[in-house]
Amino acid sequence: MLFTDLGLSEPILRAIAEEGYTSPTPIQAKSIPAVLKGGDLLAAAQTGTGKTAGFTLPILQRLSTTPKAGGKRVLRVLILTPTRELAAQVQESVVTYGKYTGLKSTVIFGGVGANPQIKAIAGGLDILVATPGRLLDLMSQNCVSLNDIEILVLDEADRMLDMGFLRDIKKILAALPKKRQNLLFSATFSTEIKQLADGLLNSPELIEVARSNSTNEAIAQLIHPVDRTKKHPLLAHLIQTNDWKQVLVFTRTKHGANKLVTQLEKDGITSMAIHGNKSQSARTKALADFKAGKLTALVATDIAARGIDIDQLPHVVNYDLPNVSEDYVHRIGRTGRAGSNGVAVSLVCVDEHQMLRDIEKLIKQKLPQEVIAGFEPDPNAVAQPIQLRSQQHHQSRKPRPSGASGGGAPAKKAPAKRSSPPKRSFNR
Known part of the structure; x- marks a missing residue:
């Protein structure tokens, strides 16, 4: 299977090709069509199998091909991640593969000043990538509105529960519109993840590309x-x-x-x-x-x-x-x-x-x-x-204060360009 077989638009396919990728990984091949359908999704795959692109690519597709009524730019997608490093990498994926779509995104997390993040949000966004603590901080200051969210992503949901973010997640969920698409991605299907999914997802499609808690044979x-x-x-x-x-x-x-x-x-x-x-x-x-x-x-x-x-x-x-x-x-x-x-x-x-x-x-x-x-x-x-x-x-699985935010900082670097892209799958 090739990315050209998945119903993605030319601007997104061009960005993928520039990164040298032609074939989706198994989780991408299954999750991209599922997300494009618009229903809820519960997906599990081993770390490093490409979960991030499994949701960023179809989200970019949906937003770029279904503009908001009236043409006004409003925040339509919220992606929650447990750590700053992961948030930065998700944002890098959104920027890299959405560069020809005209969509705007930013990432917010703790450990750095909030003012540049507040300014970026005020300038208008389509997609926000966030750690729970910093998002709640800015919500408490009325710096971000979640009233128009159409798609919610919980990335590495198992780690968010491990880190004690359940209370923060529930606070954020309470501020979201009831009608929305929910995507829950996890490395494992633990009992806690299944309980979270039961309360969050509506008749989700279930995708699992590896045995739960299995290790990579490579x-x-x-x-x-x-x-x-x-x-x-x-x-x-x-x-x-x-x-x-x-x-x-x-x-x-x-x-x-x-x-x-x-x-x-x-x-x-x-x-x-x-x-x-x-x-x-x-x-x-x-x-x-x-x-x-x-x-x-x-x-x-x-x-x-x-x-x-x-x-x-x-x-x-x-x-x-x-x-x-x-x-x-x-x-x-x-x-x-x-x-x-x-x-x-x-x-x-x-x-x-x-x-x-x-x-x-x-x-x-x-x-x-x-x-x-x-x-x-x-x-x-x-x-x-x-x-x-x-x-x-x-x-630290006790509920963390709303200002807490785990993880670290992004390593800024421009995506490598390849003049003659090799045929390979990718793991972002």
């Missing part, structure tokens, strides 16, 4: 048993001996991320951390430098990394296993995207054996283990309780 997964005190030396050893050029490393806590960056830098491995305590400018620089290949390692916590979308990222390392098993699927989904191969390595100490069992139960497979010579774990080591700190996302 990702080679490997466990390295190691003592907790040897994790850092082992990581440095793996990076240096294998000559890894780009590694996304997950830690359990913000403090752990900062500490690991300091250790890796002493080893001569260029690295930076990205998490909620980092300033907006630091997060922007870290993500931009990593994407540009200036950093070997980007060390991240789960919340900060959810929106990271890097083409052909070769390696993901779980320095610490996640406390929530589902996060393992999300983490390793950063690699092996859109048909490319990836490697996901987990450094597992005795404290994490139960976590590993829970993950293997979730994904319904036993993960291969390899002990690295020189880093053999002590067979007599005793497990210690893992400190579950308040800075972790799974402990």
Whole structure:
């Protein structure tokens, strides 16, 4: 199947072609026609399979071919995302593929000044991409009206629930017109997602392109048993001996991320951390430098990394296993995207054996283990309780204040132009 088979207009197809794309991914092939029909949609697909384009392309199509009566520009589409990084990437997708449609959009999120965002909204918009906290802030100041919303998108809905945004989402829903199209996209169909869908969606079309909580077969997964005190030396050893050029490393806590960056830098491995305590400018620089290949390692916590979308990222390392098993699927989904191969390595100490069992139960497979010579774990080591700190996302599931906004900043860059577009599918 080609994008030309999906009923998209010439301006949108031209923008897609300029980016070098010809064929939709499975989630796109199914969701684009569904969204164009105008009904509600509940869609689940593995991270990195192209959910963003699965809704941005048909939304651009609907708005550009069905102008508002009277010709006045009003806000017709609201896209909610859990993190700033993801919001920025959704907006980039809207801008890239809507550049010939004449539609206007902007993105709003916390951590930066609100005045430019307020000015952009006041200038007139068709599409608003937002994190819940900043949107509620601006709604409370009467800076944004949702009275004319025709389409609502909840992107990465499972992560929004994990981050405690349910109360914020309900406040936003109460301000929307009752008659609208609702699109709910999620990496998994958890019980909580199904409950949210039951209360939000009206006879939705259901799309699932991968088994729930399954992992991408293009990702080679490997466990390295190691003592907790040897994790850092082992990581440095793996990076240096294998000559890894780009590694996304997950830690359990913000403090752990900062500490690991300091250790890796002493080893001569260029690295930076990205998490909620980092300033907006630091997060922007870290993500931009990593994407540009200036950093070997980007060390991240789960919340900060959810929106990271890097083409052909070769390696993901779980320095610490996640406390929530589902996060393992999300983490390793950063690699092996859109048909490319990836490697996901987990450094597992005795404290994490139960976590590993829970993950293997979730994904319904036993993960291969390899002990690295020189880093053999002590067979007599005793497990210690893992400190579950308040800075972790799974402990922040209590309702957040309306001003809270997770995530980080966009890495601004112009879409690459290709004179002779290769035939491939894409994962945005």
